[in-house]
Amino acid sequence: MNSRHFISLTLVAATAFVTALVTTEVRAASSRFSAEDEAVYQQRFATLMESFRLGLGLETYDPLESVPGATDDQAFEVVDAENVTINAEALAQAEAYAAANRSIALLVWQGGKLQMARYFQGDAKTTFASRSLAKPMSAVAIGRALQLGAIRSLDQPISDFITEWRDDPGRSKILVRHLLDMRSGLLPQAAATTAEDVLNRAYLHPRHDEVILYEYPLVHEPGTRYEYNNATSELVALLIKRATGRRYAEFLATEILQPLGAMGGDIWVNRLGGTAHSGCCLLLPPESWLRLGLLLMSDGVWADRRLLPPGYVAEMRRGTAQNPYYGMGVYMAGRYIERRGFANPERDRPALRVLHSEPYLSNDVFLFDGNANQVVYMIPSADMVIVRVGSSPPRGEGQEWDNSFLPNVLLKGWMSQSPSRTLTPQPRD
Numbered sequence: 001m002n003s004r005h006f007i008s009l010t011l012v013a014a015t016a017f018v019t020a021l022v023t024t025e026v027r028a029a030s031s032r033f034s035a036e037d038e039a040v041y042q043q044r045f046a047t048l049m050e051s052f053r054l055g056l057g058l059e060t061y062d063p064l065e066s067v068p069g070a071t072d073d074q075a076f077e078v079v080d081a082e083n084v085t086i087n088a089e090a091l092a093q094a095e096a097y098a099a100a101n102r103s104i105a106l107l108v109w110q111g112g113k114l115q116m117a118r119y120f121q122g123d124a125k126t127t128f129a130s131r132s133l134a135k136p137m138s139a140v141a142i143g144r145a146l147q148l149g150a151i152r153s154l155d156q157p158i159s160d161f162i163t164e165w166r167d168d169p170g171r172s173k174i175l176v177r178h179l180l181d182m183r184s185g186l187l188p189q190a191a192a193t194t195a196e197d198v199l200n201r202a203y204l205h206p207r208h209d210e211v212i213l214y215e216y217p218l219v220h221e222p223g224t225r226y227e228y229n230n231a232t233s234e235l236v237a238l239l240i241k242r243a244t245g246r247r248y249a250e251f252l253a254t255e256i257l258q259p260l261g262a263m264g265g266d267i268w269v270n271r272l273g274g275t276a277h278s279g280c281c282l283l284l285p286p287e288s289w290l291r292l293g294l295l296l297m298s299d300g301v302w303a304d305r306r307l308l309p310p311g312y313v314a315e316m317r318r319g320t321a322q323n324p325y326y327g328m329g330v331y332m333a334g335r336y337i338e339r340r341g342f343a344n345p346e347r348d349r350p351a352l353r354v355l356h357s358e359p360y361l362s363n364d365v366f367l368f369d370g371n372a373n374q375v376v377y378m379i380p381s382a383d384m385v386i387v388r389v390g391s392s393p394p395r396g397e398g399q400e401w402d403n404s405f406l407p408n409v410l411l412k413g414w415m416s417q418s419p420s421r422t423l424t425p426q427p428r429d
Contacts, residue, residue, distance in 0.1 A: 032214060037206050040271075044204040045195045061129075061268035061281050065249045069257040069264025075124055075287060076114040085111045090413020094386075094406055101373070101393035101401060104128050105286040108410060109294065109385040117287075120390070127265040127283040128389055132370030134282040137252065138236035139180045139316055139329030140292060141278070143300065143308040144255045150243040151176060154315065158235065161242035164213050173222040179232050179239065180328035181320055185220040188227035188343065202231045206271040209238050226322035228342045233279030241275070248276040260295060260302055262288040286389050289368070293376045293385040296330075296366075317366050333365040333426045340403075342369075356404045359426035361411040373401040381423055382414055 048058050084091070086108065095118050098106035104126070108116040117124065130137070145151045154177040158165070165171035170185065178184045192199035201211045212231045220227065237248040244251060249267050257264050265288070268281035295301075296316070300308025316328040323345060325334045339353035354373070368376040373393055377386040386406055393401040415421040 032210070033205075033207055037271075041201065041205045042195060045200055048200070048204065049193075061266075061283075063269055063272050064266040064283070065247075065269045065276060066253075067249045067257065067264045067267050067282070067284070068253045069284075069288065070261045072125060072263060074261040075263070076109075076117075076290075078117050079113045079115060083113065084115055085113070085417055086115050086410055086413040087416050090409050090416070091116050093409045093413075097405055097409070098388055098390075101388075101390070103388055103390035105387065105389055106406075107286055107290050107385075107387040109290060110410075110414060111383050114290075119286075124287060125263060125285055127285055129280075130282040130284060130289075130370065130389075131280055131372060131374055132230075133289060133368050133374055133376070133389075134278060134280050135233045135370070136316075136329035136368045136376075137256075137282060137292065138233055138278045140256060140295070140308065141236060141240055141248070141252060142176060142180060142328075143312045143316075144251075145240060145243055146312065147300075147307060147309050148244070148255070151239075154180075158239055161239050162213070162235070170218045170222070175223065176239070177328065178222050179235050180316075181323075182226050182228050182232060182326065183223050183320060183322060184227075184229075184232040184235075185218050185222040185225065186227075186229055186231050187217050187219050189229040199230075202234065206274065208234065208270045208277070209275040224322070225344065226320060226326065227344050230279040234277060237276040237278035240278075248278055252282075256292075256307070257284075257288060259305060259307055260288075260291040262291045264288070286387055289376050289389065290385055290387050293368070293378045293387070297378050297380055297383070297385060327366075329368070330366050331369050333360050333363050336360075336426050336428045354403050355400055357402045358404050358408065359428060360404055361408050361425050362423040363426045364424075365407060365426070369403070373403070375403070375406075377407045379407060379411070382411055382421075384410065384414065386410060 051057055091108065094108065095106060095116065098118065099120055104121045106116065106118045107114065142151065154175065156176050157172060158174050158176055158179065159172045174184050187198065190199060198211065198215050202208055202216055205211045212234060216231050240248050240251050253264055263285045265284040268277045269275060295307065296313045299310065299313050300306060316330050317332055318327050319325060319332060319334065325331055325340060336359040338356055339350065340356065341348035341353040362379050362381050364381050365377060365379050367378060372391055374389045388406060411423060415423065
C-alpha cells in the first residue's frame, strides 16, 4: 500500500451473512459515541478517501504522542572499508536495488558491525511511518510484559484484562498469543470503501478501541483459523495498558527503546489522552528497527540484560497449523514458495502475493514484513540483519519487489569473503 496508512491490501471474500452482521452491529453501536466523535471520524474517512483518489494513503496522523528514545549519541557507526565483511559488489547491488525501489533507508548489519547505512531520504534521525512493522513491535511489547510479570502467560485469556469480554462465550476464548499469531477469530482484513464499514471505523475512529470492543465481529472460533487483520494487533495497546497500568507509548519508550539505546519518535493515538494504535502508525528512525532485530537475534538479551523471557523469540518464530509461515509478528522461511501473501493461505489473492524469485540461501531467515515491502530480515546463521524501509516499490511490466533479492545478494557477498562460510538453503518441496 502506498503512503502512511496500514490498511492491509490483502482481501477476503466475506459472506453475505457476515456483511449483514457487521452492518447491524455498527448501526447499533454507533449511538454509543458522541456527535463530536462521529464528526471527527467522518472527517478522517473523507481525508482517507481523497488520498486514495490521488493514489496515496493517509499522509499524516493526528494527534501524535511522543515515544522518547535514548540519546542520539548512541547511534551505530558504519565500519571502515578495511573491516567490511561483505564484498563491495554485493553492497553496491543491494544499494542500487533499494534506491530503485523508493527506499527511505537500507541498513546492513553483519558480525557485530554496521556494514552499510544508506539514507535515500533524510538522515539517520529521520522517522518514517512503520505501517505493519508495528506488529512485531507489539509482539515484543507483550514479551516484555511477560518478563516483567504483568502478563502471566501467552495462553492467558485476554478477557482477564479486557473484562468487557469476560462473559462473552466466543471472545472470552481469545488468548494473548492469538493477538500475535492472527488467530483471534475476529473479522479478517478486507477492502473497505464506505464510512459504515467496521474496518474503517476500527482504524479511523477517535475511539477505535471501543469500536473494536463493541462493533468488531467475531466470525471464527479463536485459535482455529489464521486470518490477518489489524484489529487483532490494535488490541495489544489496550492489553498493555490494562495489564501494566502504563500508556503504550511510555511502555515502548522505557521498556524497549531506551534499554536498546534506540532513538524514539511518535505514535498515533486515536484522540488526545486516548489509546495508541499498536497495529500501525509508529514513527521511528530506521536504526531503531535494526536494534529490535538484533534483540531477537540475541534471544531477547541486550547488553547482558534480559528484556524478553528465555525462549520467547523461539516462540515468536514458531508457526501454527493454520499458517506455518507466520509466528507471532514475524514470518519464517519455511519451505520455499515462489509467492506468499498476508491473508489466509487458502484464500490469498495471487495478485497480492509477494514474489520470492528463488529460495533464501539460509533456511533460518525470519523477518518483519510490512506494507510497502518494508522488511527487516534476521539471519542468525550469518549473524546478519538487513533493514529496508520506504514507500511502495514501483510496479510495472516486469517490475515488482522481490523478497529474496536483498538477503541473497548480501549472503553471497558475505560468503565470497571466506571460502569456509557455508549456509543451509531454504528447502524446496
